[in-house]
Amino acid sequence: MKLWSRVRSVWQNLLRKRQVERQLDDEVRVYVDLIADERIAAGMSASEARRTVLAEFGGIEQVKQAARDHRAGVGLVSFWQDARFGLRQLWRSPGFTLAAVAALALGIGANTAIFSVVNAVLLKPLTYPDADRMVNFLRPSSVIANNLHNVPEFHFFQRQTNIFKQVVAFDSAGPGFNLTGGRPEQVHGIHVTEGYFSLYGAHVVLGRTFTHEEDSPHGGKAAVLSYGLWQRKFGGDRSIVGKSLSLGNEPYTIVGVIGKDFVADVQADVWLPFQFDPASTDMNHFFYVTGLLQAGVTVAQANVQLLAAGSAYHREYPRTNQAEQFTVGPLRDSIIGDARNSLLTMLGAVGLVLLIACANVANLLLVRATVRRREFAIRSALGAGRARIVRQLLTESVLLSFGGGILGMVLGVLGMRALLAVSPAGLPRIGEDGSAIGMDGRVLGFTLGVSMLTGILFGLFPALSASRSDLNSSLKESGNRSGAGLRQSKARSLLVVTEISLALVLLIGAALLIRTFIALHAVGPGFVAHNVLTMEMSLNGERYQTTAGLTQLLQDGRARLNALPGVAVAAAGYWLPIDVGDDTGFQIVGRPVDKDCCVSKWMSITPGYMSLFRIPVLRGRDFTEDDSADAPAVALINEAFARQFWPNEDPIGQHFRRGKIVTVVGIVADFHSSGLAKPADPMIIAPIPQVRDGTTAAYSNIQPLFWLERTRDDPRLSIAAITEQLRLASAGFPVAHIRTMDEVMGRSTARQSFNMLLLTVFGAVALLLAAIGIYGLMAYSVAQRTQEIGIRMALGADRATIRKLVVWQGMRLALVGVAAGIAASFGLTRLLSTFLFGVKPWDPAVFVSTPLILTAIAFLAVWLPAARASKVDPMQALRAE
Amino acid sequence: MRSKQANLLQGTLDLLVLKALGPGELHGLGISRRIEQITRGTFLVKPGSLFPALHRMEEAGWLTSLWGESENNRRAKYYRLTKTGKRQFELETEQWATVALAMTNALRAT
Numbered sequence: 007m008k009l010w011s012r013v014r015s016v017w018q019n020l021l022r023k024r025q026v027e028r029q030l031d032d033e034v035r036v037y038v039d040l041i042a043d044e045r046i047a048a049g050m051s052a053s054e055a056r057r058t059v060l061a062e063f064g065g066i067e068q069v070k071q072a073a074r075d076h077r078a079g080v081g082l083v084s085f086w087q088d089a090r091f092g093l094r095q096l097w098r099s100p101g102f103t104l105a106a107v108a109a110l111a112l113g114i115g116a117n118t119a120i121f122s123v124v125n126a127v128l129l130k131p132l133t134y135p136d137a138d139r140m141v142n143f144l145r146p147s148s149v150i151a152n153n154l155h156n157v158p159e160f161h162f163f164q165r166q167t168n169i170f171k172q173v174v175a176f177d178s179a180g181p182g183f184n185l186t187g188g189r190p191e192q193v194h195g196i197h198v199t200e201g202y203f204s205l206y207g208a209h210v211v212l213g214r215t216f217t218h219e220e221d222s223p224h225g226g227k228a229a230v231l232s233y234g235l236w237q238r239k240f241g242g243d244r245s246i247v248g249k250s251l252s253l254g255n256e257p258y259t260i261v262g263v264i265g266k267d268f269v270a271d272v273q274a275d276v277w278l279p280f281q282f283d284p285a286s287t288d289m290n291h292f293f294y295v296t297g298l299l300q301a302g303v304t305v306a307q308a309n310v311q312l313l314a315a316g317s318a319y320h321r322e323y324p325r326t327n328q329a330e331q332f333t334v335g336p337l338r339d340s341i342i343g344d345a346r347n348s349l350l351t352m353l354g355a356v357g358l359v360l361l362i363a364c365a366n367v368a369n370l371l372l373v374r375a376t377v378r379r380r381e382f383a384i385r386s387a388l389g390a391g392r393a394r395i396v397r398q399l400l401t402e403s404v405l406l407s408f409g410g411g412i413l414g415m416v417l418g419v420l421g422m423r424a425l426l427a428v429s430p431a432g433l434p435r436i437g438e439d440g441s442a443i444g445m446d447g448r449v450l451g452f453t454l455g456v457s458m459l460t461g462i463l464f465g466l467f468p469a470l471s472a473s474r475s476d477l478n479s480s481l482k483e484s485g486n487r488s489g490a491g492l493r494q495s496k497a498r499s500l501l502v503v504t505e506i507s508l509a510l511v512l513l514i515g516a517a518l519l520i521r522t523f524i525a526l527h528a529v530g531p532g533f534v535a536h537n538v539l540t541m542e543m544s545l546n547g548e549r550y551q552t553t554a555g556l557t558q559l560l561q562d563g564r565a566r567l568n569a570l571p572g573v574a575v576a577a578a579g580y581w582l583p584i585d586v587g588d589d590t591g592f593q594i595v596g597r598p599v600d601k602d603c604c605v606s607k608w609m610s611i612t613p614g615y616m617s618l619f620r621i622p623v624l625r626g627r628d629f630t631e632d633d634s635a636d637a638p639a640v641a642l643i644n645e646a647f648a649r650q651f652w653p654n655e656d657p658i659g660q661h662f663r664r665g666k667i668v669t670v671v672g673i674v675a676d677f678h679s680s681g682l683a684k685p686a687d688p689m690i691i692a693p694i695p696q697v698r699d700g701t702t703a704a705y706s707n708i709q710p711l712f713w714l715e716r717t718r719d720d721p722r723l724s725i726a727a728i729t730e731q732l733r734l735a736s737a738g739f740p741v742a743h744i745r746t747m748d749e750v751m752g753r754s755t756a757r758q759s760f761n762m763l764l765l766t767v768f769g770a771v772a773l774l775l776a777a778i779g780i781y782g783l784m785a786y787s788v789a790q791r792t793q794e795i796g797i798r799m800a801l802g803a804d805r806a807t808i809r810k811l812v813v814w815q816g817m818r819l820a821l822v823g824v825a826a827g828i829a830a831s832f833g834l835t836r837l838l839s840t841f842l843f844g845v846k847p848w849d850p851a852v853f854v855s856t857p858l859i860l861t862a863i864a865f866l867a868v869w870l871p872a873a874r875a876s877k878v879d880p881m882q883a884l885r886a887e
Numbered sequence: 888m889r890s891k892q893a894n895l896l897q898g899t900l901d902l903l904v905l906k907a908l909g910p911g912e913l914h915g916l917g918i919s920r921r922i923e924q925i926t927r928g929t930f931l932v933k934p935g936s937l938f939p940a941l942h943r944m945e946e947a948g949w950l951t952s953l954w955g956e957s958e959n960n961r962r963a964k965y966y967r968l969t970k971t972g973k974r975q976f977e978l979e980t981e982q983w984a985t986v987a988l989a990m991t992n993a994l995r996a997t
Binding site: 029032033034036043065070075165553 | 914915916922933934935938939940941942943946957959961962963964
């Protein structure tokens with residue numbers, strides 16, 4: 007009954023509004039009429055009776071509004087009214103609306119963009135079945151910080167069944183596989199152990215994954231296909247299982263196909279079994295290990311137990327580094343890595359941009375509220391309570407922010423796409439060129455939430471201050487020239503000061519990152535990247551399991567390339583000079599044996615590698631063709647190596663033991679082998695023909711060979727000829743990842759340039775918004791004070807004085823903002839320190855120049871209204887009143 | 888007269904309106920007069936409180952309204968108690984009695 011009557015009332019109130027209104031009208035009028043009737047009957051004149059009744063009644067409209075406010079569904083009705091009225095109001099002042107929506111779209115757009123990245127990288131859950139119990143095995147104490155493991159370690163981990171339910175291994179980048187037969191193509195394949203697919207929750211659409219036998223030595227050649235390769239290469243043939251796949255001229259039997267939705271951290275087209283030998287004592291670290299914790303075991307407990315078990319491992323393998331410890335960390339953390347800090351910093355920065363945008367719009371709203379004071383006074387005279395007026399204003403500001411939000415969403419997603427296209431971010435989990443970044447429920451919710459919140463944030467203060475106005479004086483005032491109250495102009499000044507200080511914080515951050523970027527690029531990498539072409543070849547097959555086979559390919563290939571007219575010099579090697587990822591232990595001959603002493607980076611090359619990259623040989627000689635397998639073992643070292651291991655002796659002619667006795671024949675200049683931001687590590691360089699067969703075989707599985715050519719002109723012009731010659735030399739192998747060395751260098755600083763670009767864009771937006779903010783404030787203040795300025799001029803102030811007056815008023819705010827901004831920056835730039843290179847967080851040049859730039863722009867923004875003020879015609883200004 | 892007028896206690900207005908409508912239907916002014924009469928002039932209900940209350944109680948389903956002729960031939964809106972309204976009146980009367988007794992005792996306590 008009660009519910010029914012309510013529903014009926016809502017229905018009536020909403021849909022038969024006119025009738026309900028007329029009845030309310032009649033009801034109230036009759037009340038007045040009835041009393042008036044009595045008074046007329048008592049002898050009052052008709053007009054006198056009405057007048058006294060109305061006076062006692064206390065405002066017919068207010069009474070009616072009070073009655074309306076009690077109706078069911080009133081919230082809905084008045085919200086609809088507010089929204090429609092708000093839209094009309096905004097429509098009627100397009101300049102204001104456009105400015106506000108644009109500022110908000112910039113702020114919200116920037117936030118949406120960053121949040122969509124944060125969402126993809128940090129927030130989206132891992133798609134694996136027991137992702138929260140999955141851990142990565144780490145090697146925190148290794149010399150080169152990587153988390154690669156070897157076969158004995160893997161088997162040791164597998165034996166810890168009280169800690170781990172399952173332990174699997176996989177390699178990552180890998181060399182790729184040459185899919186031969188038909189047109190040669192290099193596909194991305196990785197090795198995995200038997201349990202990999204079930205641990206990572208791969209869904210099998212056809213056939214099965216590897217059996218235990220297939221993942222054991224001599225288990226035959228089995229392969230599992232990805233959905234993509236199955237569709238692309240085999241047209242989705244449903245009878246594919248059991249058929250043969252030719253990888254590097256060797257037949258593999260296809261045992262299964264994995265579903266389309268399988269997304270692992272290491273993407274692959276094809277998977278092959280590792281086939282580890284349980285008795286292996288191979289100490290090479292070349293794959294990653296992931297485990298599933300037993301139910302109820304925490305990461306901390308696992309680490310304690312693993313530490314205890316580690317000593318057993320070291321007893322079993324006494325030749326290993328005894329100080330080395332094994333630990334595990336949540337899989338999630340090792341995937342995200344150090345991207346978290348950088349993203350959260352950016353989220354903070356972009357939050358500041360939004361705050362500035364909010365301050366700007368709040369400022370605009372305050373101005374508008376002053377102009378609309380009469381309107382509010384009339385509304386409250388007609389029965390609107392303060393709450394209703396505040397609600398109306400809030401509705402308008404939320405409308406504005408939603409407009410900004412919708413525009414910002416589009417702007418943000420497009421902007422992020424463009425940015426990622428310009429500068430690949432080097433972030434995990436974002437897919438190829440950021441394809442995993444996009445709109446989903448969470449990003450949408452975030453944008454809507456931010457819009458709502460900003461709408462209330464910047465709307466509430468102006469709304470409260472507007473609704474406080476005194477009805478009587480507002481109505482009496484002429485309205486258009488009534489200056490802003492003292493309290494309000496203080497509030498607006500505070501907003502502008504805040505804007506400027508926040509903008510300065512962002513600008514200083516951006517300037518520091520720009521300096522980092524410049525410093526990074528000013529670092530001589532130690533080699534000349536220009537006009538060098540790099541390409542990768544995967545050496546699958548029996549022939550390349552021995553050094554002799556490889557040497558033959560290298561000689562033939564280099565001879566063919568050197569004969570090309572466009573190629574000045576050709577060489578090959580494992581690893582590019584900017585990224586050398588292998589290390590080795592060694593003993594210096596003639597010194598006491600110390601097992602844990604000597605570790606260095608290690609790479610192998612052909613003759614020509616050093617001269618191709620223009621890495622100078624400082625002393626001794628470079629490799630020649632004579633450094634063959636039969637010749638005495640030789641090595642090059644770099645300056646860092648010489649400094650560390652032979653600080654007081656001449657290294658040339660010295661020997662070290664690395665399997666066999668090796669003679670140092672030359673010292674090359676240092677180059678940045680771990681990226682530009684890190685100094686050169688000690689490095690041993692070996693000629694490929696002298697590398698052990700075991701190492702060659704291992705490398706053929708884990709690392710592609712780089713073919714390198716220094717070209718006479720644009721390297722791109724020679725690609726076709728070079729790839730053709732290499733195909734001929736290798737009997738049909740394709741090359742992949744063809745890049746100029748300049749591109750490789752760009753990628754190596756991708757994260758830094760991404761951060762720099764982002765913060766620079768934010769800084770520029772902040773600067774623009776702050777400039778608009780102070781300009782708006784001063785322009786409005788000049789408009790308000792036209793009359794005062796007129797009087798001053800009439801009393802003899804000249805134009806320069808007026809200009810100075812206005813400029814000083816504005817610049818005072820700007821300077822206070824700058825001072826506050828500098829103070830805040832001193833505290834905040836420390837957060838950036840991990841992203842900086844070659845510049846201190848309190849770099850004096852940045853802390854002096856950036857405030858100066860901001861001050862100059864503020865001056866410009868203040869100058870325009872000041873110039874206008876000085877052109878005021880006193881006669882006109884005074885007459886205008 | 889004015890000075891004697893007490894502020895309407897929160898919640899008493901509803902009860903008074905329900906009581907005033909007990910004998911039969913009345914229009915707005917009639918209700919206001921009736922309350923003045925039964926409280927011996929202690930309560931003067933102003934239109935600013937009366938109309939919102941009437942509308943609220945109608946929405947709640949305690950009152951229904953109909954349009955009829957007034958004493959001097961004006962079309963006026965008359966209110967009448969519904970069944971729910973009568974139950975509400977009994978309920979609120981009981982509550983009021985409890986509160987009044989409690990208050991009186993409390994104030995007399997030494």
